[in-house]
Amino acid sequence: xxxxxxxxxxxRAFWEHEPFLTLGCKRLRPLAPKLPNLHxxxxxxxxxxxxxxxxxxxxxxxxxxLHNNKDPPSPQGQVxxxxxxxxxxxxxxxIGILEMLYKGGTRTPNAQQIEQITVQLGxxxxxxxxxxxxxFQNHKARKRQKQKRNSLAFSHSPxxxxxxxxxxxxxxxxxxxxxxxxxxxxxxxxxxxxxFDCLEEQSMSSSSLCEEEEYRTLxxxxxxxxxx
Amino acid sequence: xxxxxxxxxxxRAFWEHEPFLTLGCKRLRPLAPKLPNLHxxxxxxxxxxxxxxxxxxxxxxxxxxLHNNKDPPSPQGQVxxxxxxxxxxxxxxxIGILEMLYKGGTRTPNAQQIEQITVQLGxxxxxxxxxxxxxFQNHKARKRQKQKRNSLAFSHSPxxxxxxxxxxxxxxxxxxxxxxxxxxxxxxxxxxxxxFDCLEEQSMSSSSLCEEEEYRTLxxxxxxxxxx
DNA sequence: GCAAATTAATGATTTATTCAAG
DNA sequence: CTTGAATAAATCATTAATTTGC
Numbered sequence: 001x002x003x004x005x006x007x008x009x010x011x012r013a014f015w016e017h018e019p020f021l022t023l024g025c026k027r028l029r030p031l032a033p034k035l036p037n038l039h040x041x042x043x044x045x046x047x048x049x050x051x052x053x054x055x056x057x058x059x060x061x062x063x064x065x066l067h068n069n070k071d072p073p074s075p076q077g078q079v080x081x082x083x084x085x086x087x088x089x090x091x092x093x094x095i096g097i098l099e100m101l102y103k104g105g106t107r108t109p110n111a112q113q114i115e116q117i118t119v120q121l122g123x124x125x126x127x128x129x130x131x132x133x134x135x136f137q138n139h140k141a142r143k144r145q146k147q148k149r150n151s152l153a154f155s156h157s158p159x160x161x162x163x164x165x166x167x168x169x170x171x172x173x174x175x176x177x178x179x180x181x182x183x184x185x186x187x188x189x190x191x192x193x194x195x196f197d198c199l200e201e202q203s204m205s206s207s208s209l210c211e212e213e214e215y216r217t218l219x220x221x222x223x224x225x226x227x228x
Numbered sequence: 229x230x231x232x233x234x235x236x237x238x239x240r241a242f243w244e245h246e247p248f249l250t251l252g253c254k255r256l257r258p259l260a261p262k263l264p265n266l267h268x269x270x271x272x273x274x275x276x277x278x279x280x281x282x283x284x285x286x287x288x289x290x291x292x293x294l295h296n297n298k299d300p301p302s303p304q305g306q307v308x309x310x311x312x313x314x315x316x317x318x319x320x321x322x323i324g325i326l327e328m329l330y331k332g333g334t335r336t337p338n339a340q341q342i343e344q345i346t347v348q349l350g351x352x353x354x355x356x357x358x359x360x361x362x363x364f365q366n367h368k369a370r371k372r373q374k375q376k377r378n379s380l381a382f383s384h385s386p387x388x389x390x391x392x393x394x395x396x397x398x399x400x401x402x403x404x405x406x407x408x409x410x411x412x413x414x415x416x417x418x419x420x421x422x423x424f425d426c427l428e429e430q431s432m433s434s435s436s437l438c439e440e441e442e443y444r445t446l447x448x449x450x451x452x453x454x455x456x
Numbered sequence: 457g458c459a460a461a462t463t464a465a466t467g468a469t470t471t472a473t474t475c476a477a478g
Numbered sequence: 479c480t481t482g483a484a485t486a487a488a489t490c491a492t493t494a495a496t497t498t499g500c
Contacts, residue, residue, distance in 0.1 A: 011332030087467050104239030315482050362483060
């Protein structure tokens with residue numbers, strides 16, 4: 001028996017909830033019946049994976065008319081129906097609120113903030129915490145890269161490279177183009193939680209939440225209490 | 229009233245759980261009493277943030293003798309006491325198991341797998357899901373960069389650049405140095421969940437877990453059922 | 457007008473980089 | 479120096495806009 005085999009037995013036993021580290025290498029119970037190959041390029045995503053994304057209540061029932069929200073007053077035909085239930089499709093209200101918060105200085109909300117935002121936005125359409133998390137990540141990153149593109153476009157412009165390059169360097173540092181950009185340095189100084197805290201938070205059910213601490217954390221957040 | 233002010237009122241109201249989007253700009257209730265400045269560089273992490281990391285049961289009681297695990301049989305003095313409660317300090321057993329799993333092909337475990345691993349490793353020391361998550365991320369990344377360093381070191385070597393460079397190119401593709409490397413292409417084809425699923429998972433308490441789906445997801449994982 | 461084809465936006469993941477504890 | 483933790487950058491993948499041919 002080779003090391004490699006040992007590892008594989010260990011791994012298998014592990015995933016099958018067997019007691020491992022017994023060094024026994026006992027019975028190799030037959031593998032779970034092979035399901036259709038999931039290693040292919042998955043044309044159009046196998047349904048089980050889709051259902052795994054949001055196990056709302058088993059994938060049996062199709063989410064057809066699941067608007068716990070009502071009267072979308074947006075004139076757009078932006079219905080947030082998740083027909084196949086794949087990815088979050090934000091409503092106008094949701095986008096609006098998120099951008100408000102972003103303008104207000106929110107960049108990397110921590111777990112509690114994500115939870116709050118999610119609850120609020122949930123009034124306007126189906127949403128999960130991870131959507132909020134990703135939205136801020138993406139929004140921030142794309143603002144940043146747009147800014148960079150702009151400044152580079154300017155500085156690469158063949159004419160009058162002197163004055164403009166200075167100005168756009170300022171812009172690149174987030175001084176000119178849009179005050180949305182994070183204050184100065186990347187890596188502001190850490191101590192941001194995110195997802196896993198949400199996890200912990202939910203596991204303990206509102207009991208052991210210290211009000212003072214929560215308060216403080218909330219107060220921590222608005223990075224720019226004064227509008228620059 | 230400027231737009232900026234509106235945004236700030238909105239933001240504040242939002243974080244204070246007030247009904248927003250009422251377009252009223254009503255009373256600005258006095259700000260929450262200013263707590264000591266948290267905008268500084270936070271030398272040695274303000275305690276409240278630490279407590280936020282793992283709100284086990286309010287930060288009141290110091291985690292002094294919180295071994296819900298017993299008999300750490302490792303001869304190392306590797307006690308996993310979190311005196312200040314900072315960062316995870318893996319035990320020998322935990323590392324061993326994790327490396328076993330890594331050797332077995334685990335690279336980016338999904339939420340359920342993280343949960344399983346966490347539970348198992350919890351027998352040998354305090355651990356959270358995020359530790360497992362980060363461990364695989366870091367381990368993978370650092371194996372990769374070590375490999376890259378090695379191959380570059382070889383190819384930058386001034387002598388006999390012909391043969392070696394070929395060999396080390398192979399190595400760079402993950403063929404020679406360590407078979408741990410992901411199969412071939414980066415981006416195997418996705419559909420990996422992670423943390424947020426854990427979150428969902430915990431919020432629904434074991435009820436609506438579809439066995440079939442879980443089964444399938446587990447089966448999805450071991451990328452290398454046969455040792456290359 | 458209208459679908460198919462193409463493109464643009466952007467949600468979701470993974471990888472690279474960096475910070476910092478010990 | 480090693481490595482846990484966190485953030486930023488790069489990338490994939492899907493949905494909406496938009497264009498195109500009929």
